Amino acid sequence: MSEEKNVDTDLICINCPLGCKVFVKGDLTVPEELEIKGNTCIKGKEYAISELTAPKRMVTSSVMVLKGDKPVVSVKTKEAIPKNLIFDAMNEIRRAKMQAPVKIGDVVIGNLCNTGIKVVATSNVDRI
Template structure:
């Protein structure tokens, strides 16, 4: 089975073709560098994305910006966003602080991307 995909590793956006046999990537073509091969192998068997979002802080105009500490499975993105939007945060928060642990059962935390002291 052939799988066409576009690498998101850099602005070049190489169009690649991965060949799968029984769910195993057997070859990748079209990549401009080795990162494309790594991306294609991951994308074909366990696609993941970083999630960034904002958490409103009651009584404050500016929301807290957050992101997942690592890319999470694409199938968990909606649950992750639900958890983020339902999160209640105690100030102060420092950049890198864990805002949600093990978000959506992924084993990955959501962390603050900026200080929010008051």
């Protein structure tokens, strides 16, 4: 049986431009019983539960390009990754290299930190 993880906090929902202040109170080990107030839509409730139980973030960076008209290409994760993996993810991205040409959407890393999440190019780099 898991130990109680009581919480009494507030956070700002970032799922839409409204930026609702969401108040959360209760035991995190039983998310369906949490008291959640302040959200104007279901996204606020989902965001609060996710942020407090398993926070995730999108990661953006750049990757070196060989024989390109630009030295680097901008990249991002296709999905948010667990927040605790961000430093490992950045280390893996930093070691990556692409061969020009690179097109928007090209897969740079196919399985970032064994999460199954792809890193893709977000700009174009032509070959020189």
